[in-house]
Amino acid sequence: MPGRDTVYVWISRTCDGQSEVTRRLLVRAGVALLGRDGSEISVEREAGGRPRVRGNGVELPVSVSHVDGVVAVAACRDAPVGVDVERHRPVPAVALARRWFEPAAVAWLRDRPAGDRAEGFLLLWTAKEAVGKALGVGLRDGGLTRPVPRPDGVGPLLRxxxxxxxxxxGHPPAGPGLVLAVAVGGVPREVVVVDAGGPGHEVAARSTSVARTSLPVVVRGSWSSRCRVRGRL
Structure with a gap:
């Protein structure tokens, strides 16, 4: 059975039926991390929409994110977890940051090379979303001004x-064209990103620890290149 010090993220690309894909990934998480048969895994929604996964009376901490045909489900056996996924795309990074982020984050973005600002904004945004989900409050009550570590791009470390x-x-690699953030409570964890299939989608990443975007402005993009498959929990 997967270790308690590991966070797993299943990513699937879907053309339609996003709710059903999400349910299947949540069941898959329950089977893999709780060691139960799929028939023993229940998937429910709290009043606020937060998913709940249980197997034989044991609840599994999970989090869900989706953007433009991509679904991500994160789970950890014994700690709160949050996940957020966005597509790489151009955004008016400094203008949006001035509206939504704290002054220190605005200054950090403004000081980056112009070509790196959109990615920097998406890294900050997804981190804030993931942290809010791990806390169970999302972006309410000043979540966008909640400080997060300044990201150095995609990489293996949780901070x-x-x-x-x-x-x-942190921001484990999630495949071409995607920005992924994962937040987890407790000690630093290993994060494993798993290809969950879908039309034309392969994703692979492993990092070692120490029906719509949530962004206020949506700029459409696309991705199609591939990388090797890591695993299929």
Whole structure:
């Protein structure tokens, strides 16, 4: 059975039936991490929409994100978890940051090379979303001004979140054209990103730890290149 110190993220591309794909990935997470048969896994929604996955009375911490035909489900056996996924695309990074982020984040973005600002904005945005989900509050009550570690791009490390009770956040590789953030409570974790199939979609990543975008402005993009498949939990 997968270890307790691992966060798993299943990513699937879907042309339609997003709700059904999400349900299947949540069941898959329950089977893999709770060691139960699929018939023993229940998937429910809380009043606010947060998913709940249970197997034989045991609840599995999970989180869900989707954007333009991509679904991501994160799960950890013994700690709160949050996930957010966005597509790489051009955005008016500094203007949006001035409207939504804290001054330190705006200054960090403004000081980056112009060609790196859109990615920097998406890295910050997804981190804030993932942290909010791990806390169980999303972006309510000032979530967009909640400080997160300044990202250095996609990479293997999870970093501590300032002042938020032992949370860690990072940006494991998620395949071409995607920005993925994962937040988890407790100790630093290993993060494994798993290809969950879908039309034309392969994704692979492993990092070692220490029906719509949530962005206020949507700029459409696309991705099609591939990388090797890591695993199929």
């Amino acid at each position: 501590p979140v300032p002042g938020d009770g032992g949370l860690w956040v």
